[in-house]
Amino acid sequence: xxxxxxxxxxxxxxxxxxxxxxxxxxxxxxxxxxxxxxxxxxxxxxxxxxxxxxxxxxxxxxxxxxxxxxxxxxxxxxxxxxxxxxxxxxxxxxxxxxxxxxxxxxxxxxxxxxxxxxxxxxxxxxxxxxxxxxxxxxxxxxxxxxxxxxxxxxxxxxxxxxxxxxxxxxxxxxxxxxxxxxxxxxxxxxxxxxxxxxxxxxxxxxxxxxxxxxxxxxxxxxxxxxxxxxxxxxxxxxxxxxxxxxxxxxxxxxxxxxxxxxxxxxxxxxxxxxxxxxxxxxxxxxxxxxxxxxxxxxxxxxxxxxxxxxxxxxxxxxxxxxxxxxxxxxxxxxxxxxxxxxxxxxxxxxxxxxxxxxxxxxxxxxxxxxxxxx
Numbered sequence: 594x595x596x597x598x599x600x601x602x603x604x605x606x607x608x609x610x611x612x613x614x615x616x617x618x619x620x621x622x623x624x625x626x627x628x629x630x631x632x633x634x635x636x637x638x639x640x641x642x643x644x645x646x647x648x649x650x651x652x653x654x655x656x657x658x659x660x661x662x663x664x665x666x667x668x669x670x671x672x673x674x675x676x677x678x679x680x681x682x683x684x685x686x687x688x689x690x691x692x693x694x695x696x697x698x699x700x701x702x703x704x705x706x707x708x709x710x711x712x713x714x715x716x717x718x719x720x721x722x723x724x725x726x727x728x729x730x731x732x733x734x735x736x737x738x739x740x741x742x743x744x745x746x747x748x749x750x751x752x753x754x755x756x757x758x759x760x761x762x763x764x765x766x767x768x769x770x771x772x773x774x775x776x777x778x779x780x781x782x783x784x785x786x787x788x789x790x791x792x793x794x795x796x797x798x799x800x801x802x803x804x805x806x807x808x809x810x811x812x813x814x815x816x817x818x819x820x821x822x823x824x825x826x827x828x829x830x831x832x833x834x835x836x837x838x839x840x841x842x843x844x845x846x847x848x849x850x851x852x853x854x855x856x857x858x859x860x861x862x863x864x865x866x867x868x869x870x871x872x873x874x875x876x877x878x879x880x881x882x883x884x885x886x887x888x889x890x891x892x893x894x895x896x897x898x899x900x901x902x903x904x905x906x907x908x909x910x911x912x913x914x915x916x917x918x919x920x921x922x923x924x925x926x927x928x929x930x931x932x933x934x935x936x937x938x939x940x941x942x943x944x945x946x947x948x949x950x951x952x953x954x955x956x957x958x959x960x961x962x963x964x965x966x967x
Contacts, residue, residue, distance in 0.1 A: 601678040605629055606686045606914045618671035618682055619650055623861065627910035628685050630861075632694075632723050634701075634808050635760035636672035638863055643765050644672035647758065648697045649723060653690050656681035668693055686914060691727070698727045704739045704783075705809075706755050714810030716823040716895045719862060720758065744788050746776065747795050749815055749874050750804060754786050757811035763787065763803035770867055771797035787811065798837060801873040805856050805864050816874055817853040824895045826852055831882035837869040843888050844879070851877045860891065 600611035605622050606629045612621045620638070622630040631652055636644035644650075650672050654665040659679025668690060671682075684690055702724060709715045741754040759778065764787070767774045775796075776789045789795070795803075803812050826845040833840045845853045854873050856864040876882065890897040937950050 601676055601680075603676040603678075603680045603682065605682045606684050606910075607916045608910065608913050612676060614675075616676055618652060618654075618669075618674050618676055618680075619644075621676050622652075622671065622682075622684065625910065627908050629910050629914065631671050631684055632719070632726075633672055633861075634719055634723065634758060635762065637762055637765070637806060638861075639865055640762060640765040640769060640806070643762060645670050647701070647760055649694060649701075651690060651693050651697070653683040653687040654680065655683055694727045695729065698724055699729060699732070701758050702728065702732065703734045704755065705758070706738065708753070708756060708810065711819075712753075712756070712810040713813045713817060713819070714756075714807075718810060719808035739783060741786050746789060747800075749801060749870065750795060751813045751815045751818060752787065753811050753813070754788070756809050757787055758809055759785055759787075760808060762806040762808070763812055766803050766806050766867075767795070767797070767800060770799040770802060773797070798869050798871075799867055801870045802856065802864065802867045804873075805858070805867075808862070814853055814873075816877075821847060821852050824898050826896075828888035828890065828896065830857065830885040830888050832885065833872065833876065833882050835869060835872055838872060839866040839868065840872060841866050842868055842872055842882070844882060844884075846879065849879055851879055857888075 598613055601614055601616075602609055602611055603618070603621050605618070605625060608625050608629060610621065610624055612624065619631055619633060619636060631650040633644070633650045634647035636647075636650065648670065650670055651668040652671045652674075653668055654674070656662045657665060657680060658677035660677075662679070671684075676682075701720065705720065709718075709721065712718070715721065739755065744752055744754070746752050761778070764774070764777050767776060776787060778785055779788050780786060801814075804814050807813075823845065826847050828843050828845050831842055831844045833842075841857055843855050843857050844851050845855070854868075854876060856866060856868045856873075858864055934951060939946055939950065942950060
C-alpha cells in the first residue's frame with residue numbers, strides 16, 4: 594500500500610488549508626479561490642518553466658514556517674515560491690502587496706497602447722481585468738511609447754508587438770508543443786520583442802495555441818480579425834474525432850455562423866487540452882462538430898451578458914478573510930447627504946420613493962431660480 598503524503602498547512606489571508614508538499618503559494622491560493630488567489634499574467638500550469646516574469650502575483654510571507662516563523666524580508670512571487678508547513682501568507686490583506694501590485698500594473702501599462710476599442714482580445718483580456726482591479730486612473734509616463742517593425746508571422750496569427758508584456762507564454766508553447774521553435778525573444782531591455790529572426794512564418798500544426806495562451810492582444814486570430822465582439826457571441830462546447838488532437842473545443846457562434854474556434858479554458862484561463870490548426874482554423878461550420886452544450890462562463894465576465902446557462906454565484910471569501918468581521922461602510926449616504934427624512938427607511942417603502950419621502954427643502958420648487966438661470 595502506497596504511503597500517503599503528509600499534508601502541510603498554510604494560512605492565506607486568514608484562511609487555513611492543507612495542500613501537498615511542493616505546492617506553490619499561487620496554486621494553494623487557487624484552491625481557496627475568489628480574490629484570495631493572486632493574479633498571474635505569465636504563469637501557466639501546463640507550461641514547464643513559466644512564471645516569475647510579470648511580478649503581478651507578489652505576496653507577503655508573514656511567517657516562513659512553523660520551524661522558522663520569521664517573515665520573509667521582501668515580497669515573493671507566489672508562482673515560484675512553495676508553501677511550508679505553518680506558513681502565513683498575506684495577499685489582499687497586505688497594504689504592501691496592493692501597493693506593489695499597483696506599481697507593477699503601472700509598469701505593464703507604460704508602453705501598452707489604448708487599443709481596447711479595436712482589439713480583438715477586448716472582453717477576455719487579463720490585462721484589462723488587472724488594470725481595472727489594480728490600475729491607476731491615469732498615467733505618469735510622459736515619453737514616447739515603444740514602436741516596433743511589423744512582422745508577418747503567417748496567414749493565421751496576427752502579431753501586435755506594442756501590446757506584448759513579454760510573459761514568454763507563447764515561446765514556451767512553441768517550444769513544448771511543436772517540433773521546432775521558430776520565434777522567440779529578440780534583443781534586450783526595452784528593445785526586447787517577440788519575433789522570428791529571419792521573418793519566417795509559424796507553420797507548426799499546434800502553433801495556433803499561442804493565441805489562447807497570450808494574456809493580452811499581442812497574438813490574435815487573423816481569421817477572426819475585426820469580425821465581431823466576444824460578448825455578442827455564444828460560446829458552446831463541442832468536439833469532433835480528430836487524429837491530431839483531442840478535438841475538444843469551444844465554438845463561438847452568432848446564429849448558425851461559427852466565427853472562431855478556441856481550446857477550452859478553465860476558470861483561471863488556462864488550456865489543458867491543446868488543439869491543432871485544422872480544428873482551430875479550418876473547421877468553421879457547425880456541421881463539422883458535435884455540440885455538447887453552452888460553455889460555462891464566469892458571472893464576472895462581460896461574455897456572460899445574456900448567457901445565463903449554468904450561472905453560479907462566485908464563492909464569497911471576504912467574511913473569512915476579515916476573520917468574521919463585517920466590512921465597514923466607507924460612507925453612510927443617508928446621513929452624509931442629509932436628503933432622507935430620518936423617520937423613513939427607504940428600503941422598507943412599498944414601491945418607488947417619491948418627493949414626500951425626502952426632506953422638502955431639497956425639493957422645493959423656486960420659479961425665481963429658474964428665471965435667474967435663463
